[in-house]
C-alpha cells in the first residue's frame with residue numbers, strides 16, 4: 048500500500064498516549080488504525096491468576112513485540128491482520144482477535160516502543176508524551192481502580208516494585224529517540240496541531 052505513515056506515540060504509563068492517539072484519530076478518522084503494544088502482552092495462560100498478577104508487566108520480555116513488528120509490516124504491505132486482545136482485569140489475552148485493515152496512518156502506541164530498534168525503525172514520526180511521575184501515578188491510581196479492577200494498595204505496590212524502576216530502565220532513556228516531545232499530552236493543542244500538519248504534509252508528499 049502506498050502512502051502509509053507509521054507514527055509512534057510513547058511516554059510513561061498514564062502520560063496521555065491514548066489521549067494523543069485519539070486526537071490524531073479524530074482528525075484523520077477512518078484513515079487511522081491504532082495498534083497498542085499492550086495488545087501484544089504475552090498471555091501467560093499456563094499460570095493461575097494469583098501467579099499472573101505478580102509478574103513484571105513493565106519489562107520487554109512481557110510482550111510479543113515480534114508479532115507487533117510483523118503485523119505493522121503486513122499493514123504497510125496492504126495485508127489485513129488479526130490483532131490480539133488483552134484484558135488488564137484478567138491479566139491475560141482473550142480468545143478473540145480483532146481484524147485490522149490497512150490504513151494510511153498507523154499509530155503504534157505504547158510505553159516501551161522505542162526500546163526495540165527494529166520496531167523503532169518502522170516509524171516515520173516518533174512522539175513522546177511527557178508528564179511528571181507524580182501526575183502519572185495519580186492518574187494511574189484513578190484509572191486502575193476504576194477501569195482495571197485494582198485496589199489502591201495493589202496499584203501502589205506494582206508502581207513501586209516494577210512500574211517505576213522499569214520506567215527508569217526502559218522508557219525514559221529511550222525518550223532521546225523521539226522527534227517530538229509533547230508536554231501536557233492531549234491538552235497541548237499547538238503540539239497536536241503541528242503533528243497533524245506534519246502528517247498531512249507527509250501524506251501529500253508521497
Ligand SMILES: Nc1ncnc2c1ncn2[C@@H]1O[C@H](COP(=O)(O)OP(=O)(O)O)[C@@H](O)[C@H]1O
Nearest residue numbers: 060061062063064065066186190231232233234
Ligand atoms: N493532560 C491530561 N490532564 C489530566 N488528565 C489526563 C491528561 N491526559 C490524560 N489524562 C487522563 O489520565 C488517564 C490516562 O490517560 P491515557 O491517555 O489513557 O494515558 P496512557 O495511554 O499514556 O496510559 C486517563 O484517565 C485520562 O483521562
Ligand SMILES: O=c1ccn([C@@H]2O[C@H](COP(=O)(O)O)[C@@H](O)[C@H]2O)c(=O)[nH]1
Nearest residue numbers: 059060061088104105135138139158210
Ligand atoms: O496485565 C497487565 C498488563 C499491564 N499492566 C500495566 O499497564 C501499564 C501500561 O499501560 P498504560 O496504558 O501505558 O499505562 C504498565 O505499566 C503495566 O504495569 C498491568 O498492570 N497488568
